[in-house]
Amino acid sequence: MPLPKQDIAALSTTWTEGVLLKRDVFSTVERGRFRTSDGEVEAVLRRLDQVPWWSYLPARHLFERERKALTRARDLNVGPKLLWGGRSALVRGFIDGVALHLAKPHGDRAYFRSAKTALRKLHRAGICHNDLAKEQNWLRGSDGRAYLTDFQLAACFNRRSRLFRIAAYEDLRHLLKHKRTYAPEALTPTERKILARKSIVARTWLMTGKKVYRAITRGVFNFTDREGGGRRLVNDAPVLSARIKENADVRDVAIVAFADRRTGVGLYAFVEADQVVLEAKLRSALAAASDPKPPEHIQVVPLLPRDASGKVRTEILQLIAMNQIDLIEPLITSPADREFFRGILESRKNLRDRFNFGTADQA
Numbered sequence: 001m002p003l004p005k006q007d008i009a010a011l012s013t014t015w016t017e018g019v020l021l022k023r024d025v026f027s028t029v030e031r032g033r034f035r036t037s038d039g040e041v042e043a044v045l046r047r048l049d050q051v052p053w054w055s056y057l058p059a060r061h062l063f064e065r066e067r068k069a070l071t072r073a074r075d076l077n078v079g080p081k082l083l084w085g086g087r088s089a090l091v092r093g094f095i096d097g098v099a100l101h102l103a104k105p106h107g108d109r110a111y112f113r114s115a116k117t118a119l120r121k122l123h124r125a126g127i128c129h130n131d132l133a134k135e136q137n138w139l140r141g142s143d144g145r146a147y148l149t150d151f152q153l154a155a156c157f158n159r160r161s162r163l164f165r166i167a168a169y170e171d172l173r174h175l176l177k178h179k180r181t182y183a184p185e186a187l188t189p190t191e192r193k194i195l196a197r198k199s200i201v202a203r204t205w206l207m208t209g210k211k212v213y214r215a216i217t218r219g220v221f222n223f224t225d226r227e228g229g230g231r232r233l234v235n236d237a238p239v240l241s242a243r244i245k246e247n248a249d250v251r252d253v254a255i256v257a258f259a260d261r262r263t264g265v266g267l268y269a270f271v272e273a274d275q276v277v278l279e280a281k282l283r284s285a286l287a288a289a290s291d292p293k294p295p296e297h298i299q300v301v302p303l304l305p306r307d308a309s310g311k312v313r314t315e316i317l318q319l320i321a322m323n324q325i326d327l328i329e330p331l332i333t334s335p336a337d338r339e340f341f342r343g344i345l346e347s348r349k350n351l352r353d354r355f356n357f358g359t360a361d362q363a
Helices: 005-014 053-072 109-124 162-182 189-196 200-207 209-220 230-245 278-289 314-321 335-346
Strands: 015-023 028-036 039-047 082-085 089-093 097-099 138-141 146-148 252-260 264-272 297-301
Touching (some): 005 015, 005 028, 005 089, 015 039, 015 252, 053 082, 109 146, 109 162, 230 252, 230 278, 252 314, 264 314, 278 297, 297 335, 314 335
Antiparallel strands (some): 015 028, 028 039, 039 089, 082 089, 252 264
């Protein structure tokens, strides 16, 4: 369903297309720049014109919930600010930060103090987020503070009803689950009690609704992972990795997903090997197998980035694949790391959806 004429007219003079962040059956989300009365700002656009007809009604419902919540939370400074809202598109401010599962704030007590403060502000405004179990809906800003994003399931209340109190309790409990993952030593006795006690709604949901939800999202809508790679990342990537490793010159491989304007979801394979010319051989071998579809991009690198335990840092590789280059800086901890990634960045393959955010493309 195309965008209404008034939305097209408004965006044609204010929106500059940038990097595609996500495309699914509920919306298309991209990062770019938005012209305000005070000048251009970095922003994020959510639009409904590319969703399938059969998912349009639920997509519209989620869109309206997000617009209502962002309107109410406009001045709270705990999430993205609503900059413009049309009939089938909205523009929200861009938060300079990375998702919790990428930031991994181990031992960062200040972050979780700010997260609790942000949640308290949201609840005082009568807003419950309702989707905070997902780490990607918590951001760690470049200022070290916690911010919330993706308000599609948010609910707004005019009074502190029993339903509000239950939803607010579950928001807090999900925050504390993340705190237990990254800063368990900072949990207070009261917070541990909250973690141990699910609300009756949560217990009922786990026993009934969640099974239906998973059946629909995984079976019908094809959602199977938090990175948005769907079945290609979950099912195809392991097969492709195994085939790539059959080449004797390959030491290791890491495959990540990225949003692709042509296919919806693309795969990007980072291959650890010494010969750059190996890329063509690998692509030919994967194409000959025909199924599954080969990765859209294959990049040979001398070494894959690893943490102290030897685990591949896929969080950074995914940002490279998505052309979110400017968001890598907070994840780099030393000049040696910066020099290490320079070679990978200079040879990256996904240049179709590239945009100059700040000094991103000067890397």
